Amino acid sequence: MKMKKYSAETMVEAMKKVRADFGEDAIILSSTVVNSKGFLGFFKKKSVEVVAGFDEPAPKMEEPVLPFSSPPIVSVDKTSVELKKEMNEMKKMLENMQQSASHSRLPDELKPLLMHLEKQSLSSSLITQIGEEIYNRMKAEKKDFTHEEQLLMTKQFLEREIGNLPFGGISFNKKFINVLGPTGVGKTTTIAKIAARALLENKKKIGFITTDTYRIAAIEQLRTYANLLQAPVEVAYNSEDFEKAIANLADRDVIFIDTAGRNYKEVKFVEDLTRLIDFSLDMESFLVLSMTSKEQDMKIIIEQFNQFAVEKFIFTKMDETSSIGPLFNLMKDYQIGTAYYTDGQEVPEDITEAASEKLISLLLKGAYDA
Incomplete structure (x- = not known):
């Protein structure tokens, strides 16, 4: 360096x-x-x-060829993550085998719906439950169901599974809106979209604190959005700066905190947050995840943040994926609802307040298209 x-x-x-x-x-x-x-x-x-x-890119060096190769030395944390990943992959493979066996006895009338849910990457467990529920009703009522009736029963099932979770945007009951998430998920743009809505639609006096001091570009990006919204920005390099920033923005109705985008699979970066940000404040915390990420990677991120009181998820890049089943899987597994989802870069247009019925409709869209 x-x-x-x-x-x-x-x-x-x-x-x-x-x-x-x-x-x-x-x-x-x-x-x-x-x-x-x-x-x-x-x-x-x-x-x-x-x-x-x-950081300059390091030149690639050829590894010497040894007559006997010794096993690589890895950290305990990395070993644990890799082992958990392998276990989950094996579990998924077994679930798929069980699902295939279960589906084979279901009538052909249900196959298009179940295949659509598989393409959407909905979990094997949920797909099996949906298929079994519709099939049992077919047997009980001694009739076939139309496509519309199958979709209605699927919507009703999913509503029972996630409908009790919290949905919708910021409540404005808390002064601090803390936005967490790994690098590359679009946190800063998402914050700008939410803040613009708070200013333009809810007439709130807004301010920003950025703790993302690792790269200059991150600070400048937030400053650009803040200038457009005519809102003040405070930069916090340490906990003392964070306290000063709070004091300087005391007259604001809502303060948005943009945290550093780091590889939060590593515990040390999560611990850095606890030293910098006062999580005991009157705060709502949201975890931003990209729909272009692998579901298993998103699970690892969620588990790293389980020490914080994450109110809801925010899912970005919905327009860059053809399968949104993982969104449902994560909400179901962690019992955390969704505040927003984004589907583009335009500020503040490309963001939608989440609701269970909206998400279910997106999941089932095109289920019976030829």
């Missing part, structure tokens, strides 16, 4: 210097406010010192 120290009168000027040398992918390693000594104790002046770095 290349590193360099910068001095400037303000953080903004320091960031300009960093960006000029290292570009938008620069990493901020530390920042310090420095007081000059002045003359005879007077005319003291503050300045900012920033240490920034840039």
Whole structure:
């Protein structure tokens, strides 16, 4: 990593210097406010010192060929994650085998619906339950059901499974809206969409705190949205900065907290959040997940965040996937509802407040298309 120290009168000027040398992918390693000594104790002046770095791609090295290869040494955490992944894959394979055996005895009239649910990646358990419920009613009533009747029974089943979970956007009962999630899921854009709705539709005075100080581009992206919304932004590099930011935004109705996008499969990054953010505040926390991620990866992220009181999920990139079954699987497994789902980059248009009936309709859309 290349590193360099910068001095400037303000953080903004320091960031300009960093960006000029290292570009938008620069990493901020530390920042310090420095007081000059002045003359005879007077005319003291503050300045900012920033240490920034840039990761250069490491050259690939050929591994030596050894006569005997020793087993790789891995951390306990990584071993645990890999083992859990393998166990889940085996469990899924067994469920698929059981599902195939179960489906073979169901009438052909149900096959199109069940195949559609499989393509949507709904869990084997839920698909089997749906098929069995409709089949048992067919036997009890001694009749075949139309496609419309099958869809209605499927909707009723899913409504019973998830309808009791909380749905819908922010309640405005809490001052702080904390948005969590791994890198690449679109947290900052999602925050901007929610904040714009709060400002334009609910007439709330909004403000932003970003703790995503790892990359300059993340701060600048939030500043761009905040400028468009004419809302203040505070940057928190540590817990002391976070407390000052809260004080500076005391007059705001709602304060949106943009957390750093990191690889939260690693426990240490989750622990960093607890040291930086005061989770005892009057706060609603939302976990953002991308529908383009693997379901097993999303489960690992959810389990890493289980120490926080996650109110609801926010699912992004719905327009980039052809299967939304994992959304239902996760809600069912973790008993957590959904606040919003997004389907594009436009702010604030491409975001929808979630409701169980909307999501079920999306899941079943096209079930009987030729």
